[in-house]
Amino acid sequence: EADIYQTPRYLVIGTGKKITLECSQTMGHDKMYWYQQDPGMELHLIHYSYGVNSTEKGDLSSESTVSRIRTEHFPLTLESARPSHTSQYLCASGPRGGYTFGSGTRLTVV
């Protein structure tokens, strides 16, 4: 079934660890996005991609990095997790406005 998948759903990790949040979509979308959302707050775009080998930073400055080696895969990496990175991370894909969102990864750094 064409969809977008994020793993893990929940992650609790210690300070200083390297983590990768996975995002894959099987809809053939060129454009993909990562949003960060704190509880009760708006979604902030942190990274986006036009297609393979294209990555751009979004509005909200983030210490995370992304890669886009394959159309379907858009992982987000934190080299050294800190408590300030605790948040929910949402991956999405699709044309302008008509995004399909994943279920999100709720990250807690202790």
Place this chain on the structure above:
Amino acid sequence: AQRVTQPEKLLSVFKGAPVELKCNYSYSGSPELFWYVQYSRQRLQLLLRHISRESIKGFTADLNKGETSFHLKKPFAQEEDSAMYYCALSGPTGFQKLVFGTGTRLLVSP
């Protein structure tokens, strides 16, 4: 700068009552406006977009450029409408990122 304002964090109504979720925006040109919805334990999903001028699940939204508003309305609320609603904005051409408001939680009581 693009900005979306949803003044109400929580809107509580009784079943059968009319609902209006407010959304105001700031944009220098002619934006595209969207409403996204997140039901409990489900993903964020597109509800409707202004260019479609459609009614989804009984909800409608009219873009008022003079008042820079895009309020979401439903004449008779149902309990299953209880959810988090986000208004979002995008520029009309090219690759324009989606900017979200902080969201309004709609609670429909029996």
